[in-house]
Amino acid sequence: xxxxxAALPPSPVTPLAWQGGWRDGxxxxxxxxxxxxxxxMLRRRASAEVVTDIQRLAVRGAPLxxxxxxxALVLAWREALEAPAPTSEAEARFAAGAxxxxxxxxxxxxxxWAVASALARTRGLxxxxxxxxxxxxxxxxxxxxxxxxxxxxxxxxxxxxxRTRVLTHCNAGALVTPGLGTALAPLYxxxxxxxxxxxxxxxxxxxxxxxxxxxxxxxxxxxxxxxIADDVAPGLMRQGLVDAAIVGADRVCRNGDVVNxxxxxxVALACRAHDIPFYVAAPRTTFDAATARGADVPIEExxxxxxxxxxxxTAPPGAPTxxxxxxxxxxxxxxxxxxxxxxxxxxxxxxxxFGASRG
Amino acid sequence: xxxxxAALPPSPVTPLAWQGGWRDGxxxxxxxxxxxxxxxMLRRRASAEVVTDIQRLAVRGAPLxxxxxxxALVLAWREALEAPAPTSEAEARFAAGAxxxxxxxxxxxxxxWAVASALARTRGLxxxxxxxxxxxxxxxxxxxxxxxxxxxxxxxxxxxxxRTRVLTHCNAGALVTPGLGTALAPLYxxxxxxxxxxxxxxxxxxxxxxxxxxxxxxxxxxxxxxxIADDVAPGLMRQGLVDAAIVGADRVCRNGDVVNxxxxxxVALACRAHDIPFYVAAPRTTFDAATARGADVPIEExxxxxxxxxxxxTAPPGAPTxxxxxxxxxxxxxxxxxxxxxxxxxxxxxxxxFGASRG
Numbered sequence: 134x135x136x137x138x139a140a141l142p143p144s145p146v147t148p149l150a151w152q153g154g155w156r157d158g159x160x161x162x163x164x165x166x167x168x169x170x171x172x173x174m175l176r177r178r179a180s181a182e183v184v185t186d187i188q189r190l191a192v193r194g195a196p197l198x199x200x201x202x203x204x205a206l207v208l209a210w211r212e213a214l215e216a217p218a219p220t221s222e223a224e225a226r227f228a229a230g231a232x233x234x235x236x237x238x239x240x241x242x243x244x245x246w247a248v249a250s251a252l253a254r255t256r257g258l259x260x261x262x263x264x265x266x267x268x269x270x271x272x273x274x275x276x277x278x279x280x281x282x283x284x285x286x287x288x289x290x291x292x293x294x295x296r297t298r299v300l301t302h303c304n305a306g307a308l309v310t311p312g313l314g315t316a317l318a319p320l321y322x323x324x325x326x327x328x329x330x331x332x333x334x335x336x337x338x339x340x341x342x343x344x345x346x347x348x349x350x351x352x353x354x355x356x357x358x359x360x361i362a363d364d365v366a367p368g369l370m371r372q373g374l375v376d377a378a379i380v381g382a383d384r385v386c387r388n389g390d391v392v393n394x395x396x397x398x399x400v401a402l403a404c405r406a407h408d409i410p411f412y413v414a415a416p417r418t419t420f421d422a423a424t425a426r427g428a429d430v431p432i433e434e435x436x437x438x439x440x441x442x443x444x445x446x447t448a449p450p451g452a453p454t455x456x457x458x459x460x461x462x463x464x465x466x467x468x469x470x471x472x473x474x475x476x477x478x479x480x481x482x483x484x485x486x487f488g489a490s491r492g
Numbered sequence: 493x494x495x496x497x498a499a500l501p502p503s504p505v506t507p508l509a510w511q512g513g514w515r516d517g518x519x520x521x522x523x524x525x526x527x528x529x530x531x532x533m534l535r536r537r538a539s540a541e542v543v544t545d546i547q548r549l550a551v552r553g554a555p556l557x558x559x560x561x562x563x564a565l566v567l568a569w570r571e572a573l574e575a576p577a578p579t580s581e582a583e584a585r586f587a588a589g590a591x592x593x594x595x596x597x598x599x600x601x602x603x604x605w606a607v608a609s610a611l612a613r614t615r616g617l618x619x620x621x622x623x624x625x626x627x628x629x630x631x632x633x634x635x636x637x638x639x640x641x642x643x644x645x646x647x648x649x650x651x652x653x654x655r656t657r658v659l660t661h662c663n664a665g666a667l668v669t670p671g672l673g674t675a676l677a678p679l680y681x682x683x684x685x686x687x688x689x690x691x692x693x694x695x696x697x698x699x700x701x702x703x704x705x706x707x708x709x710x711x712x713x714x715x716x717x718x719x720i721a722d723d724v725a726p727g728l729m730r731q732g733l734v735d736a737a738i739v740g741a742d743r744v745c746r747n748g749d750v751v752n753x754x755x756x757x758x759v760a761l762a763c764r765a766h767d768i769p770f771y772v773a774a775p776r777t778t779f780d781a782a783t784a785r786g787a788d789v790p791i792e793e794x795x796x797x798x799x800x801x802x803x804x805x806t807a808p809p810g811a812p813t814x815x816x817x818x819x820x821x822x823x824x825x826x827x828x829x830x831x832x833x834x835x836x837x838x839x840x841x842x843x844x845x846f847g848a849s850r851g
Contacts (some may be wrong), residue, residue: 359812403761406765
C-alpha cells in the first residue's frame with residue numbers, strides 16, 4: 134500500500150480529526166446525524182462522549198469506528214491518569230473505558246479490533262509514554278486506512294472499467310474513512326479521470342444513509358447521482374440501467390460472508406438474478422479471522438430507528454416492528470472483494486488478508 | 493362467485509359508500525392520506541373532487557379505484573344535466589368528465605375499465621334513466637368486487653394452507669375493496685378460522701402504505717403482524733421465517749406479467765431465491781386483455797412522494813430522485829394468481845379470466 138496519491142481527487146469531506154497532543158488534545162468529529170442540514174464539528178475531550186457519539190451514529194461506518202475508537206483510547210488513558218484516585222488504579226480504569234469503547238456497537242469488527250490492537254501494542258507502558266504510544270497508534274491506523282482507501286480506489290476502478298452506471302447501498306464513502314471511502318472510492322477516482330460515472334443511490338431504510346449521506350458527499354464532489362427507494366433497484370437492473378453494484382462491509386467472515394447494512398443481501402440477490410457484478414469494498418481491518426461465517430455475527434437491532442426518520446403519526450401507535458441494522462450476504466453472491474491488496478475471490482480468501490485482526 | 497358469506501369475518505374497515513339516490517346522493521370516501529392518525533370520511537358531490545381524491549391517493553388500490561370511478565360517473569352525469577347550458581350538450585360534458593376520471597391515474601386498469609364499461613352499458617339512455625342505470629352499474633360492480641374478495645379469501649386460504657407466516661407488500665386489503673381485500677383476504681379468513689397467522693408487513697417505500705395502512709387494518713382486525721423495512725425481507729426468508737408472500741396487483745397482462753406497487757418485483761426475486769411461493773391476488777377486473785406484457789404498461793412516476801413521508805431536511809436540497817410508483821414482475825416468478833375463479837397459473841391464463849375487460 135505505497136502507491137502515489139498524485140492521481141487521486143481530494144476527499145470531499147473530513148469526518149474526523151485529532152487536534153493537539155495526547156495530553157491536551159481533542160477528537161473532532163463531524164456530527165453525521167445532522168447531515169445534510171448542518172455541518173457541525175463536535176470536539177470531544179471525554180471518552181464517554183465518544184461512546185455516546187458512536188451509539189447515536191454521530192460517527193459511523195466500519196473504518197471510521199475503528200479510528201474513532203483508537204483516538205478515544207487516548208482520551209480514556211488521560212482520564213485514567215487524571216482521575217482523583219490512586220495511580221495504581223489507572224490501569225483498571227483505563228481497561229474499563231476501553232471495554233466500553235470496544236462494545237459501543239456490536240457488528241462492525243473494526244471497533245473491537247482497533248481497541249484490542251492498541252491495548253496489545255502499548256501494554257506495559259505507563260504515563261506519558263503510553264499516552265504518546267496510543268496517539269501514535271491511532272495516527273498510524275488513520276494513515277493505514279487512508280492508504281487503503283487509495284488502493285481500493287485504484288483496484289476498484291480497474292475492476293469497474295467502463296461499468297460506470299453503478300448502484301450503491303448505505304454510505305461507504307469519505308464520511309466513513311479518512312480518505313475517499315471504500316465503496317465510493319473507485320467511483321470518485323473514475324469521475325476524476327473523466328469517466329461518465331452515474332451512481333444509483335439506494336436511500337437505505339430505515340436510517341436513510343444513502344439519501345442523507347451518500348447523496349450529500351457525491352453532491353459535494355460533483356458526481357452525478359440519482360436517489361431511489363431501495364426496492365426500485367431490481368426494476369432498474371431489469372431494464373439494463375445498472376452496470377454493477379458496489380457496497381462496503383461491516384465485517385467479512387473467514388468463509389467470505391459479508392455482514393453489511395440491512396438491504397445489502399437484497400442488492401446481491403437482484404444482481405445475481407440479472408447477471409450484474411456485485412462488489413464489496415473493504416479494508417483489511419474489516420476482515421475477521423475470528424468469525425467463521427455470517428450467521429455467527431451479532432446483528433444489532435435498533436428499535437425505533439424507522440420512526441426517527443419518518444413523520445410522527447405515520448405508523449399506527451404501538452405497531453410492532455423488527456429493525457435489524459445489518460444483514461448477511463453469503464460469499465457465493467459476491468463477485469469480488471475489493472481490498473487494498475487487490476480484488477479477491479470471496480470463496481478463496483488468502484489468510485494474509487486477515488492480517489490486521491491478528492493485532 | 494356465489495359462495496355463502498357465513499364463514500367470513502367482517503371487514504375491519506369501510507373505505508367507500510354511496511349514500512342516497514342518483515339525483516341527491518353523494519360518494520363517501522375514507523381519506524386514506526390521513527390514516528392511521530385520523531379516520532375522516534369525505535362526502536363528495538362533485539366528480540372533479542373525486543378525480544382529485546384519486547390523484548392525491550385519498551382513495552387508492554386497483555379495485556376501489558374502479559368502484560370510485562363508477563360512482564363518480566353518477567356525479568358527472570348529474571353535473572352534465574344540471575349545468576346552466578343547453579341539454580343537447582349534456583352528453584359532451586359527461587364524456588369530458590368521464591375522460592378525466594378514466595385518466596386520473598395511469599397504471600391500475602380497473603379505473604379506465606370501470607368507466608368504459610359504465611359508458612358502454614348506459615349508452616343511448618338519457619336523463620333520469622341514465623342516472624339510475626349508472627348508479628345500478630356502480631352498485632353491481634361494488635357487489636361483484638365484494639363477492640370476488642370472498643372467493644379470493646377462500647381460494648387463497650386453501651392455497652396457503654398451513655403456510656401462516658406470510659409476507660405482504662403495500663396494501664391490498666379491506667382498504668382497497670368493498671370486502672376483505674385481495675392479498676389480505678385469505679389471511680383474514682385463516683385468522684378467523686383460528687390459524688396462527690403472522691404477517692410480515694413491508695413498510696413499502698416511498699409512501700409507506702404497509703406501515704400506514706396494512707398495519708392499521710391488520711391491527712383493527714387483531715391479526716398478528718410485524719412491520720419491517722422492505723429490504724429486511726430477504727434476510728428473514730434466508731432464516732426460514734417466511735412461508736409465503738402474497739400481494740395484490742394493479743394490472744395483470746395477457747402474458748401473466750404483474751404490474752404492482754414498486755418493490756413487488758424485489759419480493760418476487762427474493763421468494764424465488766429462497767424457494768418460497770409468491771402469490772398475487774387479484775379480481776377479474778384487474779386482468780387486462782388489451783395489454784400484451786408488463787413492459788407495455790405506463791408506470792406512473794410521482795416525484796416528491798419520498799419527501800412527503802420523510803422529515804423535512806432529510807435529503808440534500810435538490811438531490812435528484814427517480815420515483816416510479818409501480819414495477820413489473822414477470823409471470824415466470826409468480827407461483828399462482830389467486831382470483832375469484834380459483835388459483836391460476838400465470839403462464840397459462842384462460843381467456844375467460846379477461847372477461848371483465850370485454851366490458
